[in-house]
Amino acid sequence: MARKKQKPPFSPAVMLVAVLIILVLGVFGVQVPDTIQEIFGIHTQEKTVPSTTKPVSSTNPGPKELGPATFSATELADKKNGWIDYHSLDSLGRATGADALLKPTMVNTGTSANKDIRPPGFVSGLEPTNHSRGHLIGRQLGGSGDDARNLTTLYQTPVNTPFMTKYENQIRQALDKGETIRYRVTPVYEGTKLLCKEIELEAKGLNKNTTVDFRVTILNER
Known part of the structure; x- marks a missing residue:
């Protein structure tokens, strides 16, 4: 039926x-x-499918603050005009450091990293290497991106940003208030390795009530 x-x-x-x-x-x-x-x-409602992609985690311990800057009285001598001195490249073509006397007029006079310059050890493309052409003296502080002596291979995250940027921003804020800042950046290498092991930043404001006075090292690790 x-x-x-x-x-x-x-x-x-x-x-x-x-x-x-x-x-x-x-x-x-x-x-x-x-x-x-x-x-x-x-x-x-769309059902959520669990992601199988693990979040990227960093093993970098972050900046190590070593106290106030160690410039000598001679190194802190003020000049009418600001200046930047890029140290010579070493035998492997690696940037070895830069010194500067930063003035407010130098803010934002620098240039972005020239893509035709490949610092030793640099591999193009953020992934999977996460490399950047790291300025020793940052662009916003007047550093040149067209001078190989001012560029070293850094891990973009977290070394170039946010770690290094944090201290550059402190300097920038002081410059915006009219201060003069003595600044030094030194990449530290291990033997003949092309990428620096760490990078040291040292800065001191010349004004009496300056808020800038530090020496810090940042491991060049992901």
Whole structure:
């Protein structure tokens, strides 16, 4: 004997109205219980699929603050004009350091890293190497990105930013207030390795009530 067709629990008109109500509620962020959605054969929420990608974690311990700057009285002598002295490249073509007397007029006079310059050890593309052409004297402080003596291969994250940027921003804020800052950046290498092991930053404001007076090292690690 043929089975009778089971009638839907609701008339088509009621179904249509219910579906419209559910869709409108979904638009306004009102979550409709799954059981009700299943009755009317509609789903407004996408099910979340767990991500299999592990978050990138860093083993870099962060900046190591070593106390106040160690400039001699002679090194802290003020000059009318600011200056930057890039030290010579070593026999492997690695940048060896830079000294500067930073004045407010030097802010934002630097240049971005020249893509035609490849500091020793640098591999193009942030991934998978995470390398950057790191300025010794930052661009916002007047450092040149067109002089190989001012560029060394750093891990972009977290070394170049946010670690190094944190201290450059402190200097920048002091310059914006009219201060003069003595600054030195020194990459420290281990043997003939092309990437520096760490980078040392040292800065001291020449104003009496300066807020800038630090010596810090940052490991060049991811």
